[in-house]
Amino acid sequence: xxxxxxxxxxxxxxxxxxxxxxxxxxxxxxxxxxxxxxxxxxxxxxxxxxxxxxxxxxxxxxxxxxxxxxxxxxxxxxxxxxxxxxxxxxxxxxxxxxxxxxxxxxxxxxxx
Amino acid sequence: xxxxxxxxxxxxxxxxxxxxxxxxxxxxxxxxxxxxxxxxxxxxxxxxxxxxxxxxxxxxxxxxxxxxxxxxxxxxxxxxxxxxxxxxxxxxxxxxxxxxxxxxxxxxxxxx
Numbered sequence: 776x777x778x779x780x781x782x783x784x785x786x787x788x789x790x791x792x793x794x795x796x797x798x799x800x801x802x803x804x805x806x807x808x809x810x811x812x813x814x815x816x817x818x819x820x821x822x823x824x825x826x827x828x829x830x831x832x833x834x835x836x837x838x839x840x841x842x843x844x845x846x847x848x849x850x851x852x853x854x855x856x857x858x859x860x861x862x863x864x865x866x867x868x869x870x871x872x873x874x875x876x877x878x879x880x881x882x883x884x885x886x887x
Numbered sequence: 888x889x890x891x892x893x894x895x896x897x898x899x900x901x902x903x904x905x906x907x908x909x910x911x912x913x914x915x916x917x918x919x920x921x922x923x924x925x926x927x928x929x930x931x932x933x934x935x936x937x938x939x940x941x942x943x944x945x946x947x948x949x950x951x952x953x954x955x956x957x958x959x960x961x962x963x964x965x966x967x968x969x970x971x972x973x974x975x976x977x978x979x980x981x982x983x984x985x986x987x988x989x990x991x992x993x994x995x996x997x998x999x
Contacts, residue, residue: 808987815995867988874932874935
């Protein structure tokens with residue numbers, strides 16, 4: 776059974792600080808997704824990582840994938856309040872771009 | 888991207904009743920997916936819906952409880968049958984397109 780573990784599950788940080796969210800998974804996969812969810816909202820796709828060593832950046836967020844270590848990271852640079860949300864990683868065990876297994880989510884709160 | 892709509896957006900239902908959730912996509916897709924997000928939790932895949940065949944259910948989900956229809960390539964329904972308070976969740980449909988999986992806005996179900 777595929778397991779996807781995120782840590783931390785909850786993160787409270789000050790504006791301007793840097794931090795990393797980790798996503799470990801238990802089976803081989805070359806596809807990993809990061810999503811953002813605001814309270815009461817659906818999921819917004821942030822990054823799609825499709826190969827070992829993939830790195831993608833958008834604004835203050837940068838995601839990377841190490842398929843050998845079965846690890847993805849989501850790095851936050853100089854956090855701002857607007858980044859407060861829950862972040863999910865999800866693994867595609869069939870490398871087909873469809874059925875996903877989600878991590879438990881990281882609830883991020885950025886304090887002014 | 889994909890434009891996905893769901894109806895209803897939310898509902899409050901009595902235990903023992905059933906609710907059918909509709910999902911409409913802006914263009915044809917082979918597979919549609921139904922996920923459940925229990926309060927404060929991550930997402931769990933319920934089933935995969937293919938047009939012209941029976942849905943494929945994940946472990947822990949059965950057709951009698953969550954019957955799914957897929958009458959054409961842009962539409963699917965999920966029924967939550969004989970509801971109990973434990974079924975209170977957000978139900979999301981999802982489709983894959985260009986290596987990304989997109990999610991509908993969700994249906995927030997409360998069972999009293």
